[in-house]
Amino acid sequence: MECSYVQLDDLPDEILLIIFKKLDNFDILHSFHGVTNRRLNRIIHDPLFTSNINFVTWSSDKFLNKLSSNVILNRFCLQILPDISVKIKLLHLESSLAKNILRAADYPNLYGLGLYNTSGKTARRLFTDKRFSTGIFKKQITRLIITTPKDKNYWFTIVKICSCIFSIFNKLTHLIFSESLYENYVPLSFYFPSRSFSSSSLLVLNIKIQHFLLLLYILDGRFSQLHTLTVDLINNCIYTNLIENKEEISNLKWFVLSCANEIAHYEELLLPLIYRISNIEKLSLYLTIYVSGKFIDGNDLQKNIIDRLPQLNLFTFDIRSVMYKNDQMNLPSKKDIEETFRDFQYTKIISYVDYFLKKKKSQCHVFSYPSEMPYYQEITNNFPGGLYQYVRFISLYDEYSFEHEFFIKISQSFPFMEKLSLINYQSQKHTQSYKSINDNYDSTIVKYNYLVTLHIGEVHDDYIEEFLSNTKTYFHNNIRIYIKYKSLERVTHNFTRDVLRINCAKINEIFLYGEKIYSKSLQDYFPCAIIH
Template identity: 55%
Template sequence: MLNLCVGLNDLPDEILMIIFKKLNNIDVLYSLHGVNQRLNKIVHDSIFTSCLTFVKWFSHNFMDLISSDMMLNRFCLQILPEIHDKIKWLNLESSSMKHVLCATNYPNLYALGLYNIDEESVRCLFTSETLPSNVFKNQITILFITIDNNKETILTVVNICDYILTVFTSLIYLSLYESSYKNRLRLLFDDPPPPTFHSSTLQKLNIKIQCFDDCLYLLDGRFNQLNTLYVDLLSIQCPEEIHNQSDLPNLKCFSLSCDYETNYYDELILPLLYRMSNLEQLGLYIAIFVDETFIDGNNLKRNIINRMPRLNQFRFYIRSLMFIHNQVNLPSAEDIQRTFIDFPNNNIISYVNYFPEARRGRCHIYSYPSRMQYYSGIPNNFPGGLYTYVRVVLLLDERPFEHEFFLRIQKSFPFMEQLT
């Protein structure tokens, strides 16, 4: 360490900043904090102290970067108390989050990321008498949470949301997901949520939910300041009768994704969109059963774009499936692509497949680059591309896949977690 410090001291501050910015902030602080006054001044810069991330994504899960008790003690007893007023954002893993949050006061902390949590750790943390309640109630406006899906149940999501909305009364942005993609943990209301399940400050929500009913509950007025909503559904089925389905003039950004096919595009999805008269950004990532014709550019222009005068950004992935009986003049890939000639977004990918044995047709249309998390029903004529948001891939064709096809899949989905 002595030789390293001598070498660093020979370099100008500008070069040291360039070097340190290429390293993890946690490593920089742990290795160089307290070495000498000059290095302290550099590593205490806001570049290294305003956002501290103690977790790392590794092998489909989040890992704690605090690897030993000695490292934890050094941060909690020495480093964090000295830079406490510089910290604005903390990303913590469940095993060390209470130690870090209790190490000192954080007067300028406004954002938290809590990873791999479970219901018990949330309950203990949020009810801890050693933590000043005003930090959660008054300071935290941004909260990211991932739930440990190795042991938790769907009921856990409701309970954790209850804790969050009760404790974090100044939240503006909430994002809640499972730690790795297993499609197990989603918000599900067995009954209408209680009146306490609400927020008068929340403006942006990103969450996985079970069904269309749950989406309608989120939009029934309990979050009256909400302007941005991202929901990923397990299924879209005909909902129960839900009150207060009035217009949603505050909603400016909405994204809906569901990988399972639905028959309710006209009956549920479009009426929901028509409630959003001031929508400016829309993401629609869905699969639809159709009777006579595929969803194409003309359908999207007629039923969505022309009905939303304020819409300036429309990203989508729509997979439509049709049972083939006695239809004639079935559309080709060229027919579908021609419907996007005068489309607002001119970077559209489309292709069509017909499967004689199954007597089915399938059409994919999507804006590119895409932000979809799923890509299902990929056939041999998959056009390729780069899909960094996709985590789940499903292959489907009546002809066998060749080696070159799998190489194309590997290149197209670098962050794929599930392949079937």
């Protein structure tokens, strides 16, 4: 260790700061706090490394506690935190150990708190602790992140937290209910929130909610100072007999609305709500909308949104309008849609049109680029490519086959994709191993570096081989897969095919459709998987 300190000490402060910035603050403090080298001690006490400390890490589909042993916990609670507590402004804590960390020292400058894996029991212990509820929670915390684990009391926990959160955190200005994985965003589930779910200080709210009605309640005046609202709708049901409230929402300046499911009543309900936000300056809409007569295009967006909002200076959107129609002869082409955006001079617009003859369905996808949309639905062979760093969930669908090159484009366009769903019953035209036809075959392997969940239950067998063959596809361990048993049995040659074993060994959970009597070889073929 002495040798390593000498080597570090030979470097100027500027270089040490560059190196340490690449590391996690938790690791820096744990490794270097208390060393005899004064210069290193001075550098690690810089606000860069002490103002924001994260005690959790994301792993596959859940948050893990970095305080993996009592030795590490005691070192932080007894030595490190008391020494730097005055400099700490933000803490991200696994909720079961939040009490230990918060009691380890006084944090006079702490204003931001992240509570991860917050169960109902943990929430009660934290929120009823008078030292916190009458002290740091009540008087200091202005920014709060809360996540809850998926357990049998999941919905009850969320409702309980929401019913008391603003009476405990009196100075809250920023509230986020979310996790990194798209499908784990914490949704508010109650239909009629109590008046205690209100705040006169909240400025920024980022949540996922079950239904459109709750959005109307959020905007009924209970958050009078709210200026930024980000909402993701789970349920696509938008009822027409909603609460009557036509008052202006004058304080809201930035509104982001997204929904992964197809919704209706765009003109009857969504547009009137947007018009009530009279002073809106930034608007983002990421929606799939049922339409009957015509697609939503540039003319529609100009007339019904941009021209109606005089304060609007930034409008980003990803709108996929879906139409079910027997006669597709008179529907517009891609060129027709592009022409409607001729006046959008300062924004790059991407658009394309798909027609599905078997489904008697057509869709028009228009969006501003670059995009911050969280998901991308029903991608077809017409997908133009690009880079979508914020997308975590995608679905692929077409009535024409997806070839291997298409999946290369998909993996490059969505580098942080965590969930992929595929529907395609058309066989691939080229299915031979890319290793056998390409000397530089590593460049042709599709790489999914962040993939967690794969839905391939409604596909031709070729696509199962596409994902399970390590000469075509690479993914990390701990993959969850949804698939039909009979299809899996065919592709693996009754679980004897060696060429697929490498990727199959990376799967840790399988949800099987169809047959309930499985081959004895199934578990051996997927040695690391829990089979449902």
